[in-house]
Amino acid sequence: MIIVPERITRASHGSTRALVAFAIALLLAPLITRDARGQDTTHAVRIGLTYQPGTKPGVIVLAIRGAWGDSLQAIIARDLDYGDRVEVIGLPGTPAASSLAGIGPGVSYPLWKSLNAAAAVQTTVTPSGLHVAVHDVTGRKIVQVADFPLPLAGGSGEWRLAVHGISDEIEQWITGTRGVAQTRILFVRGGRVYVVDTDGFGERLVSDAGLSLSPAWAPDGLTISYSVLGSRGWSIVTRSVAGGAGRTLPSTTSGLNTTPAFSPNGLTLAYSHGDEAGTDLMLVDLAGGGPRRITVGHGSDNTSPEFSPDGRKIAFTSGRAGHPEVYIMDVDGSNVELLTPFNFGDRNYRSNPDWAPDAQHVAFQSQIGGAFQIMVISLRDRSVKQITSEGVNEDPAWAPDARHVVFTSSRTGVRQLFILDSESGRARQLTHAGGARLAAWSHSLGHAR
Amino acid sequence: MIRGVRCLLPVVLLATGACFATREDVQALHADVQTLRADNARSDSARRASLDRVVASLNIVRDSLGLLSNRVVKMQGDVRGDLYNVGQQLLQIQELTGQSQQRVQELRASLEAKQSDIASTSVSASPAGMSAPTGSASSPSGSPRAGAATPAPSAGAGATPGPNQLFQISLEQLRRGSPGAARTGLQTLLAQYPTSDLVPDAQFYLGEAYKQEGNAAGADSAYAAVVSGYPTSPRAPTALYKRALGMEEKGNVTGARGLLNDLVQRYPRSDEASLAKERLRTLK
Structure with a gap:
């Protein structure tokens, strides 16, 4: 028989209670956080409607009168539709379109109700921009009003970007989550780098002459980087997306320097540097200083670095196990960990990771039956989900909402960029001229006009 | 005069008689030449045949050597390939072991x-309950030594x-x-x-x-506790490297250099040692 002093017993019971409380708190923390996130994560003013889980609220974008009215209505309706969080009622070609055409920009709650609309967006052109009001159809009242300035040059790229920002704001009012219309996508076609709005408009060339690959956005949305083939190999160039001369990183003037990636604070650039000893990842301070090797590949190839949103880790492709797989490591090069699961003898491989802005998922391409498909792995439980199946699909890049993914697909017979809503599975074609690939999605460009 | 001619006649006769061979002599000589030629031809033929045999043998040896050489080269290639595959399989096993360990975890x-x-x-079913574990619930330092006497609670510890x-x-x-x-x-x-x-x-x-x-x-x-308490853990070189980087961030270059040197000496085959060597070259 063991006699335990009362004082110690009490202490140990207290200790146990504290331990149990801690364990319960830890176990419940994800649920509580998730619940809280579901309620409000964006500090948005929602219109207070109760939406059924898995359903999308119906939204009507009323006709807009005045200069560029039709374009404004089309852009806002398309942006909301492409956001995949609401059901836009009255899109051209639908039965509701003719009903709505009859009333124009006028208010008609009974009609909107009959069309199953939960909200209606009423927009008026003002001398300085747009006046937007959002109606709660069930409550028969205006729940949100704001004025937005617009650039004077209607139809310009800057003007379109501003309108996309208004669409994102409206989406935030209605759903609580900001849209991603006010972003742009870089891609490569024919060895040149192009930029395009997320609705497929405003495509323009941004690279100089010379074969260019692997474009990347800086977090400021103003600077881009890509690799360029020169007389001494592939070098890394940074430049303004608006134009002007590019700047070659001094450390990349010789050898095979590709796949640049900016750190989330924009101060550091990671890229892969190849020579006869193999290909390793390098880290360079953009303000100056020499490059620092951060992988020890022992002659294998280490490429495609992607920073985690907090900048502490890097996901990358490495052939150190005999064939390419996706790994993650600390940004200082230590603590390397295999991310993508594979079976012994597996000849298929996985590569080109892209870290989701929610920090919880990594998208990558995986060979399945000889063809690439886009997969998403959860960093929490390492579960893998295949999100594409039609054609060959490669090079995923997340949108800032951690929900949409842009990727290269051959489903139409030629390589094109497609955007997929990873929640609903809805895909849409972004580019229409053949040969587009290697897309990179910008952060929100609200501040980068 | 006549006497002089008589004296010279035998000499002349002797001289002219010596210059003429008989038919038999010529035939004999011809037969000898024929025989000699036939012997030479036989000898040449035998030598040629012998040489042909030698050349044929050399060709056979050369072909054999060529085949052998090819086999050796192929074998070398196969062995090299096999060794490479074994190496790759070992690397895969290593990676998969880590994956399995994580799954087991x-x-x-x-x-x-x-x-x-x-x-x-x-x-909850039995109010009498079970005994609780003893010891401190937490340690501010997080040192593994703290509460080391505490046994791991069993499944019956609530x-x-x-x-x-x-x-x-x-x-x-x-x-x-x-x-x-x-x-x-x-x-x-x-x-x-x-x-x-x-x-x-x-x-x-x-x-x-x-x-x-x-x-x-x-x-x-x-990190220091990892290195000192568990020097054989795979985490030890990583912890040492992170300590060095922390020192460098604080501006303690001397301290960082010392830790990096320590890392290179104690864990020379680790990946962190490779990184440390490069860091030592650029550390100012």
């Missing part, structure tokens, strides 16, 4: 969670989470960006289960949690 955590559930059900469960949950919290919660969990693990094989990893991630919290001194202390 998750399964252990899941098992412990189930045991805790069963135990808590038993406790709903107390096991070391695997604690480790798994703490790691999840760290990945989610909650270093405070992760640190608490790891400190609990170190205090309650000081003999668990997870202790070196927990100690390492405690350093990571401190680092995420911005507590450089705490991180350095936790």
Whole structure:
């Protein structure tokens, strides 16, 4: 028989209670956080409607009168539709379109109700921009009003970007989550780098002459980087997306320097540097200083670095196990960990990771039956989900909402960029001229006009 | 005069008679020549045949050597390829071992969670309950030495989470960006289960949690505990490297250089040693 002093017993019971409380708190923390996130994560003013889980609220974008009215209505309706969080009622070609055409920009709650609309967006052109009001159809009242300035040059790229920002704001009012219309996508076609709005408009060339690959956005949305083939190999160039001369990183003037990636604070650039000893990842301070090797590949190839949103880790492709797989490591090069699961003898491989802005998922391409498909792995439980199946699909890049993914697909017979809503599975074609690939999605460009 | 001619005549006759061979002589000579030629031809033929045989033998030897050489080259290639494949398979096994260990870790955590559930059900069903574990619930330093005398609680210790469960949950919290919660969990693990094989990893991630919290001194202390307490752990060179980088960030170049040199000497085959060597070259 063991006699335990009362004082110690009490202490140990207290200790146990504290331990149990801690364990319960830890176990419940994800649920509580998730619940809280579901309620409000964006500090948005929602219109207070109760939406059924898995359903999308119906939204009507009323006709807009005045200069560029039709374009404004089309852009806002398309942006909301492409956001995949609401059901836009009255899109051209639908039965509701003719009903709505009859009333124009006028208010008609009974009609909107009959069309199953939960909200209606009423927009008026003002001398300085747009006046937007959002109606709660069930409550028969205006729940949100704001004025937005617009650039004077209607139809310009800057003007379109501003309108996309208004669409994102409206989406935030209605759903609580900001849209991603006010972003742009870089891609490569024919060895040149192009930029395009997320609705497929405003495509323009941004690279100089010379074969260019692997474009990347800086977090400021103003600077881009890509690799360029020169007389001494592939070098890394940074430049303004608006134009002007590019700047070659001094450390990349010789050898095979590709796949640049900016750190989330924009101060550091990671890229892969190849020579006869193999290909390793390098880290360079953009303000100056020499490059620092951060992988020890022992002659294998280490490429495609992607920073985690907090900048502490890097996901990358490495052939150190005999064939390419996706790994993650600390940004200082230590603590390397295999991310993508594979079976012994597996000849298929996985590569080109892209870290989701929610920090919880990594998208990558995986060979399945000889063809690439886009997969998403959860960093929490390492579960893998295949999100594409039609054609060959490669090079995923997340949108800032951690929900949409842009990727290269051959489903139409030629390589094109497609955007997929990873929640609903809805895909849409972004580019229409053949040969587009290697897309990179910008952060929100609200501040980068 | 005549007498002179008579004297010369025998000489002339002798001289002219000596210049003429008989037919037999010529035939004999011809036969001899023929015989000689035939002998020579036979000899040449035999020599040629012999040489042909030698050349043929040499060709055979050369072909054999060529084949042998090809086989050796092929064998070398095969062996090299096999060795490469074995190397790759070893690397794959190494990677998969890590993957399996992680899976085992998750399964252990899941098992412990189930045991805790069963135990808590038993406790609620029986008010008498079970004995609680003794010892401190947490240690501010997070040192594995703290509470080292505390035995690991058994499944009958109420709903107390096991070391695997604690480790798994703490790691999840760290990945989610909650270093405070992760640190608490790891400190609990170190205090309650000081003999668990997870202790070196927990100690390492405690350093990571401190680092995420911005507590450089705490991180350095936790990393130092990995190196001193578990020098044979695979985490030790990583912890030493992180200590050196922490020193460098603080501006202590001398300290950083010392730790990097220490790393290169103590763990020369680690990846971190390779990184340390390059760091030493650029450290100013």
